[in-house]
Every structure is written in C-alpha cells, then in structure tokens.
Amino acid sequence: MILKKVLILLLAGMFLLSGCGSSAGLIAEAGKKLEAEEYEEAEDIYAQVVETGRYVSEGYRGMGICQIAQGMYADACISFEKALLYVESQSADYTKDVELYLAYCRQHHGEGDKAMEIYDGIIARDADPDVLYLRGKLYMDMGKTSEASEDFDRAATLSNDYDLFINIYEVYASHDKKGDGSSFLEKALQIVSDSDKNYYNKGLVHYYLQNYEESKTNLISALDEDPSDGKSILLLGRVYLSMGLTADARAMFNEHILNGSNAASAYNGLAMCDMEEKNYESALSNIEAGLALGDAEADRGLMYNRIIVYEHLKDWNSAKAQAAAFVQKYPTDEAGMRENEFLSTR
Template sequence: MKKSLKRINSVFIMAAAMMLGGCAMGGATGQNTVAGNAALDAGEYQQAQQLFADAVQSGEEAVLAYRGLGLSYMGLAQYEDAQQAFSDALEYTDGRMPENKLDLRLHLATAQYRQEEYEDTIETCDEILQEEKKGNADAYFLRGASHLYRGEQEEAKADFDAAVKLAPEDYDLYLNIYQCYNDENISGLGGEYLQSALNIQGEDMEHYYNRGRIYYYLEDYETAQSQLIGPVEQKYEPAMELIGQVYLRLGDYEHALATYQQIQEEFGKTPQSYNGLALCAMADGDYSTALSYIGEGLALEGSAGKQELYFNEIIAYENMQDFETAKAKAQEYVQRYPGDEAGQKEWTFLSTR
C-alpha cells in the first residue's frame, strides 16, 4: 500500500513556523550570538544550536543567546528543549523590556502548543493578552487553537474571530485556522474562514498566489490553477512551487515535472525543488528515480530545507518493499527531528514489522 508523502512548501504555516520569523531581536554583539542569528536566517538550525549553546556558555547576552537557542530547537522540532530555552530567556528580562517579553512569551506559547500542552499554552497566552491591551493576533490564534483541541469550540471561535479582527488581511492566519478545524474533522467551520480570506482585496501577484493557496486547500484545484497562472508567468517562485503541487493533485505529472525543472533553471537547485521532482517520480511509481532526486537534494550543501527529503526517502524505500533500509532511515529521521509526529509514526510502524 502506498504511504502518504510530505509535499514541498506547505500551503499553510503552522504556529511554530509563524513564530520563527525575525530571528534577530537586535542589539546582539556577542560573536557566537551574531553568527547564530546568521545561521538561523539561513535555516541551518543544527549549526545555530551549537553557536547559541556556545554563546550561553561564554556569557554573551543571556536573553538573546537563550532566545536563539530556543529558535534553533524549534527549527529542529525539539520543542521541550525550546520551551526550556525560552523560559530561561524570560528569567533574564525585566520591566524595561516589554517587547522582548512579548516576543519570548509568544515563542514559549508556540513551543507549548507544539507539545500539545494546551492548558499551559492558554495560560501563557492569557498572560500576553492581559498585558497587550490592544490584543495580539498570534496569541489569540494560539489560545483559540488550544481551546479547539480541548473541545471548547465556542471559546476557540471567539479567539479566532478576535485574531482575524486584528489581522484581517493575513492569509496565513485564515489558513492556520482552517487547518485547526480540519484536524478536528470539522473543516466546514474552517471553510468559513477561507471564504472570508477570498474577500481580501488585491490584484498583485501575491494576492493571486494567496488566493491560489486558498482554493488549493478548498480542493478546487482548477480554480487554484487559474489564480496562479499570472504569478507563474511572472516567475514568482512560491506560485511556481504551488502550481507544481496543483499539477500533482490533478494527476498531471508531466506538467508538474516540467514546473520543478523550470524552478531549478530559474532559481537554482534547492532541496525543495528536488523534493518536487521526487514527488513526481513517486506519483508515477518510479521510486528508484525518486531516490536519485532525493540523493541529489540531500547532497546539497547545508541542512536547510531537507526534512521533507529525508521523510520521503523513508516512504520511497517502503514502497519498494525494502523495509530494512526504510527502518534504518526512519531511525535516523527521528533522531534528527524528534518532535515530528509523522516521523515517529513511521518509526513505530517500521519497528513492529
């Protein structure tokens, strides 16, 4: 039986990704902290983790060093360690640092959320919203999602509506809310938020791209394709990556393959583009070619953007009935990304064969 794949460039941004933006808080002067922020910007989370650990050990700015350490752990899906790092950073803040406290509490709430510690997430968001008199969209979203996963639909909707009121043109927010409802098998309620997102006005390529994302999640792939044509013709990279996924959903593997090849020609070879090529081959049942693409992607310098390649490598070996290799790859995967639930499930499945 074919196993599910991880697709490139997810069309929604979950809370952890939301909170990874803006890696440098500013004011960093320590050598390891500055280098760590650069590594975070490049998505090199293992390198960043070591640099921030060195920054902590050498006594560099504690708030920035622990914050960077937390972000590194978030990028590695090591959420328990991230939570501790953000808590440590908060210990070094004072009343003169309200913006830093807000930033760190949002990261802390995200780490708690990713561990499914919903009661703690709600408590942290309560603290944020008690101090932020004008409200905070991210805190409302995290609290609302936590309420939803606790079965508290009325409280969830109130928080989601408050978040949308504060950020009425944030497509990612609408998509995140939809995904939460979808996780709970009540996507009809989430679909109302996607319909609201379609009312956002704008005629530039980013708006067309975002509307394409909405239709993609509504599983209206033909309309998604029509929305993406303009940005794709302008060679807007996110739109090109998404239309590749649309072609895969439509079973048009020839156009999907051509799209990812064009992406490599226009923007260079990246782990994401190789993952797209691998998905095309896997969709066509050609797992040997898929593994070849995956190998080329993993051979690229650096570790950024390779998680989906590592995951799909496991799936390719499974579908080739090479369970021993798949098991070994799954073990390596959970060591790299211990917080990834899909990876843990694969490891558990393969360990019991």
C-alpha cells in the first residue's frame, strides 16, 4: 500500500462485516459520506461506531482517515493510536494498514523520527517493498541519501511493479537527483515494454528519459484508444512544450476543447502553454474557464496551476488564498503543501 492513495483504501472493501447489527450499518453509512467527501459527517458517524462498542478499532481508523482528509494530522495520530490499542481479532494486514496511516500522519505532523520507528518495526517483521519505498522517501526528505538509496535498491529487488519504480524516480527527481533515479526508469520501461499496450505508461517513462519522439508516439496511441484520457492529453502537451512545439500543443488542446473530450484538462494545457510564454493573465483566464466546467478530475491540476500563476504575477495575497483553498480541498497533496508552506513566508 503506497499512501498516495490514502483515502481510497477505506472504500475498497475493508469492512467486510456480517452479523454486526447497527455497527455494520453505521460503517456503511460513513463509507458513503466519505466517498461523497462529506468528511465531518463521516467522522461523526465513525464516532458513533466507537460508541456502540463493536468494531471500535475500525471506528477509530475511519475517524483517522476523515481527519487526514481535513488536514487534522494531530487528531488523526490520536485516532490511529486508539485504533491500534483496540485491535483484537483483526488480521496482521489490518494492523499494518493502521500503522502505515499512523506513520503517514506522523510525517505530516512534523514527527519524522516517530514515523521512522513505525516503518522500522514493520520492515523488521516483513520486508514489504512498498514500505521500503516509504521509508526511503522519508530518509530522502531527512537528507539521508545513502540510507534512502539502500531502501530503494532493496525494494527494487523485491518488486516488479511499474508504479513503484516510477515513484522512486519521482522522489529522486523532487530532490534534484534525476540521474540517480534514471536506473529505476529503465526498470519501469522494461516492465511496460513487455506489453503492446500501456501506451500512457510508456509515454511517461520516455518523457522522463527525455526520449520525446518515443513519448509522443505512445501518447498519440493512447489518445487514439481513448480521446478523453486527461492524463495523456496533458502529458502529450508537456512533450510538445519540451520539444519547443508550443503551437502544436495549443492546436491539440484547442481540438479537445472543440470536440468536448476532456475540455477541462485541455484548458489546463492551454494555461501551461501560456505559462511557457509568460502570458500569465491568459493562463489565469484559461484556468478559470477550465474550473467553470466542474470537472472534479481536472480541478486539482487547474487549482494548483492557479497558485503558480499568481506567484508569477507576484500577487502574493491571491496566491496565499488559493494555496489555502487548495490544501483545504486536497490536504494530502504534497506539492500543494509545499506551495502553501512557501507562501506562508511571503
């Protein structure tokens, strides 16, 4: 479990309960609220689960997840600690799951050392490649590059997972160490090359490796299969921009707007073109046009780029306001949290 998907896991069938009466009904009701992003209401219902005295650990776990979604990391730490305290007959996987949530909260509450202790304990029991990745990422954030490298290399020997290799590369890239992470891209490429499809994944690896022609070919194939694939639209636009083909990028994005295939992502793409040309007022206009479409999948990228545009315009008050709104809506987004922290010093 990589905690990038931290809010999805609860909705993937964690609570397969039977004969639980009101507790089961409350858990099902809370799950619906959580899926609808009604976090306060969901938290209240999980609290009711705790009060029933049945599935107390699961109730605290649910409360913790709701608190993460609201950026309440201190409260979430307490909830997950209580969830562990009330573990009874649950599986070892359940306990590990709660421990990972607790480690995630510790990190985001500024308690990296405590998070490290949790990862150490889990790995001592089971050298899970995903947990090795998480500990390696934490080592890298702490500036302990050699320890991070050891964990990443060990994770790579235990896994053949494309996403893991991409995640490791992205950690290196975020710390200006792309060269150190390139070997993991090669491993990721070997995995997806075994398939005739996986066009987006191939395009992403080639993009990171700066093989732009190969990336473009694969992404065009991805869009031939699914013209509304927002990820492929945006990545192909980035490829065009990296190749210096801004006009081609604009033409592609405008085509998607005209035919209505993921127009919100296309407006975000036009904003990227504007930013490349330092036309920030136009970028802001395109971002607002994209947000007006109400596309939940595209909103995150649009809202993040709006922060960046205001920074370029040196409109620090608007940038701060938009960053605060962003982290309130997406409290687990690390890039958003970094921008919010940066802007707090302006």
